[in-house]
Amino acid sequence: MTILATYKAHVTPKYDTFLPFRMAVVCICALVFVAGSVVVTYFNYRIEVLLLYLSSLCFVIGAVVYIDVYMKWHCTEETVSVQHEMLVVERRKCLFGRRKEIPLSAIKKVETYDDDSGQRSATLRVVYSNTAYRFGLCLSDADRQALGRKIMELAGRYV
Numbered sequence: 001m002t003i004l005a006t007y008k009a010h011v012t013p014k015y016d017t018f019l020p021f022r023m024a025v026v027c028i029c030a031l032v033f034v035a036g037s038v039v040v041t042y043f044n045y046r047i048e049v050l051l052l053y054l055s056s057l058c059f060v061i062g063a064v065v066y067i068d069v070y071m072k073w074h075c076t077e078e079t080v081s082v083q084h085e086m087l088v089v090e091r092r093k094c095l096f097g098r099r100k101e102i103p104l105s106a107i108k109k110v111e112t113y114d115d116d117s118g119q120r121s122a123t124l125r126v127v128y129s130n131t132a133y134r135f136g137l138c139l140s141d142a143d144r145q146a147l148g149r150k151i152m153e154l155a156g157r158y159v
Helices: 018-043 045-074 141-158
Strands: 002-008 077-083 086-092 098-103 107-113 123-128 131-135
Touching: 002 141, 018 045, 077 141, 086 131, 086 141, 098 123, 098 131, 107 141, 123 141
Parallel strands: none
Antiparallel strands: 002 077, 077 086, 086 098, 107 123, 123 131
Protein backbone atom coordinates (compact mmCIF):
# COMPACT_ATOMS: atom_id res chain seq x y z
CA MET A 1 0.00 0.00 0.00
CA THR A 2 1.39 3.36 -1.06
CA ILE A 3 -0.19 6.41 0.59
CA LEU A 4 -0.28 9.34 -1.82
CA ALA A 5 -1.95 11.92 0.45
CA THR A 6 -3.71 12.31 3.78
CA TYR A 7 -5.56 15.51 4.57
CA LYS A 8 -8.12 16.90 6.99
CA ALA A 9 -11.07 19.12 6.25
CA HIS A 10 -11.02 22.71 7.42
CA VAL A 11 -13.17 25.76 6.93
CA THR A 12 -12.13 28.80 4.96
CA PRO A 13 -13.98 32.12 5.34
CA LYS A 14 -15.10 31.97 1.70
CA TYR A 15 -17.23 28.88 2.35
CA ASP A 16 -18.56 29.62 5.84
CA THR A 17 -21.98 30.58 4.42
CA PHE A 18 -22.65 27.04 3.19
CA LEU A 19 -23.87 25.59 6.51
CA PRO A 20 -26.14 28.49 7.60
CA PHE A 21 -27.74 28.38 4.14
CA ARG A 22 -28.56 24.69 4.61
CA MET A 23 -29.94 25.35 8.07
CA ALA A 24 -32.20 28.12 6.70
CA VAL A 25 -33.59 25.68 4.11
CA VAL A 26 -34.28 23.10 6.82
CA CYS A 27 -36.10 25.71 8.95
CA ILE A 28 -38.26 26.81 6.01
CA CYS A 29 -39.19 23.17 5.33
CA ALA A 30 -40.10 22.76 9.01
CA LEU A 31 -42.41 25.76 8.88
CA VAL A 32 -44.12 24.43 5.75
CA PHE A 33 -44.70 21.04 7.41
CA VAL A 34 -46.10 22.59 10.58
CA ALA A 35 -48.41 24.91 8.62
CA GLY A 36 -49.57 21.98 6.50
CA SER A 37 -50.30 19.82 9.52
CA VAL A 38 -52.30 22.64 11.16
CA VAL A 39 -54.42 23.02 8.03
CA VAL A 40 -55.00 19.27 7.77
CA THR A 41 -55.85 19.06 11.48
CA TYR A 42 -58.65 21.50 10.87
CA PHE A 43 -60.14 19.21 8.22
CA ASN A 44 -59.38 15.65 9.27
CA TYR A 45 -57.57 14.15 12.27
CA ARG A 46 -56.43 10.85 10.67
CA ILE A 47 -54.58 12.47 7.81
CA GLU A 48 -52.84 14.78 10.28
CA VAL A 49 -51.38 11.86 12.23
CA LEU A 50 -50.02 10.37 9.02
CA LEU A 51 -48.53 13.72 8.02
CA LEU A 52 -46.91 14.12 11.41
CA TYR A 53 -45.24 10.72 11.06
CA LEU A 54 -44.06 11.53 7.56
CA SER A 55 -42.84 14.98 8.51
CA SER A 56 -40.95 13.65 11.53
CA LEU A 57 -39.32 11.06 9.29
CA CYS A 58 -38.31 13.83 6.86
CA PHE A 59 -36.89 15.89 9.74
CA VAL A 60 -34.81 12.97 10.98
CA ILE A 61 -33.43 12.28 7.50
CA GLY A 62 -32.74 15.98 6.97
CA ALA A 63 -30.96 16.27 10.31
CA VAL A 64 -28.75 13.25 9.59
CA VAL A 65 -27.82 14.64 6.16
CA TYR A 66 -27.15 18.07 7.66
CA ILE A 67 -24.88 16.59 10.35
CA ASP A 68 -23.02 14.56 7.73
CA VAL A 69 -22.46 17.66 5.56
CA TYR A 70 -21.23 19.58 8.59
CA MET A 71 -18.85 16.78 9.57
CA LYS A 72 -17.61 16.44 5.99
CA TRP A 73 -16.55 20.09 5.91
CA HIS A 74 -15.21 20.29 9.48
CA CYS A 75 -14.03 16.86 10.70
CA THR A 76 -13.41 14.51 7.79
CA GLU A 77 -10.06 12.89 7.05
CA GLU A 78 -9.43 11.58 3.56
CA THR A 79 -6.64 9.22 2.61
CA VAL A 80 -5.63 8.62 -1.00
CA SER A 81 -3.55 5.51 -1.58
CA VAL A 82 -2.69 2.87 -4.14
CA GLN A 83 -3.44 -0.77 -3.30
CA HIS A 84 -3.15 -3.66 -5.75
CA GLU A 85 -3.31 -1.45 -8.88
CA MET A 86 -6.34 0.40 -7.49
CA LEU A 87 -6.63 4.03 -6.46
CA VAL A 88 -8.31 3.95 -3.03
CA VAL A 89 -9.96 7.05 -1.54
CA GLU A 90 -11.13 6.60 2.07
CA ARG A 91 -13.24 9.16 3.93
CA ARG A 92 -13.39 8.78 7.72
CA LYS A 93 -14.78 10.71 10.71
CA CYS A 94 -18.17 11.50 9.19
CA LEU A 95 -21.52 9.72 9.43
CA PHE A 96 -21.42 8.27 5.94
CA GLY A 97 -17.79 7.20 5.65
CA ARG A 98 -16.80 6.01 2.24
CA ARG A 99 -14.20 3.85 0.58
CA LYS A 100 -13.95 4.19 -3.19
CA GLU A 101 -11.72 1.92 -5.27
CA ILE A 102 -10.88 2.94 -8.84
CA PRO A 103 -8.76 0.77 -11.15
CA LEU A 104 -5.67 2.73 -12.21
CA SER A 105 -5.95 1.31 -15.72
CA ALA A 106 -9.44 2.80 -16.12
CA ILE A 107 -8.47 6.38 -15.19
CA LYS A 108 -8.74 8.68 -18.22
CA LYS A 109 -7.91 12.03 -16.63
CA VAL A 110 -7.65 13.90 -13.36
CA GLU A 111 -8.86 17.47 -13.34
CA THR A 112 -9.68 20.26 -10.93
CA TYR A 113 -13.41 20.64 -10.50
CA ASP A 114 -14.42 24.09 -9.27
CA ASP A 115 -18.06 24.54 -8.33
CA ASP A 116 -18.96 28.07 -9.40
CA SER A 117 -21.86 28.36 -6.98
CA GLY A 118 -19.53 29.71 -4.30
CA GLN A 119 -20.69 27.13 -1.81
CA ARG A 120 -17.94 24.57 -2.18
CA SER A 121 -14.23 24.65 -2.75
CA ALA A 122 -12.44 23.16 -5.71
CA THR A 123 -11.94 19.40 -5.65
CA LEU A 124 -10.13 16.81 -7.72
CA ARG A 125 -12.26 14.97 -10.23
CA VAL A 126 -11.08 11.56 -11.49
CA VAL A 127 -12.74 10.55 -14.76
CA TYR A 128 -12.82 6.81 -15.39
CA SER A 129 -14.98 4.34 -17.35
CA ASN A 130 -17.68 6.90 -18.34
CA THR A 131 -18.11 8.13 -14.76
CA ALA A 132 -16.35 10.51 -12.37
CA TYR A 133 -15.54 10.72 -8.67
CA ARG A 134 -14.75 13.90 -6.72
CA PHE A 135 -12.55 14.08 -3.64
CA GLY A 136 -9.99 16.37 -2.03
CA LEU A 137 -12.30 18.83 -0.25
CA CYS A 138 -9.80 21.10 1.47
CA LEU A 139 -6.61 20.78 -0.52
CA SER A 140 -4.67 23.86 -1.55
CA ASP A 141 -4.22 24.48 -5.27
CA ALA A 142 -0.57 23.35 -5.20
CA ASP A 143 -1.40 20.14 -3.28
CA ARG A 144 -4.31 19.42 -5.62
CA GLN A 145 -2.10 19.76 -8.72
CA ALA A 146 0.67 17.63 -7.18
CA LEU A 147 -1.77 14.87 -6.23
CA GLY A 148 -3.36 14.96 -9.70
CA ARG A 149 0.10 14.61 -11.29
CA LYS A 150 0.96 11.64 -9.04
CA ILE A 151 -2.30 9.87 -9.91
CA MET A 152 -1.81 10.41 -13.66
CA GLU A 153 1.77 9.13 -13.46
CA LEU A 154 0.58 5.97 -11.69
CA ALA A 155 -2.32 5.54 -14.13
CA GLY A 156 0.10 5.89 -17.05
CA ARG A 157 2.36 3.27 -15.53
CA TYR A 158 -0.46 0.69 -15.35
CA VAL A 159 -2.02 1.31 -18.77
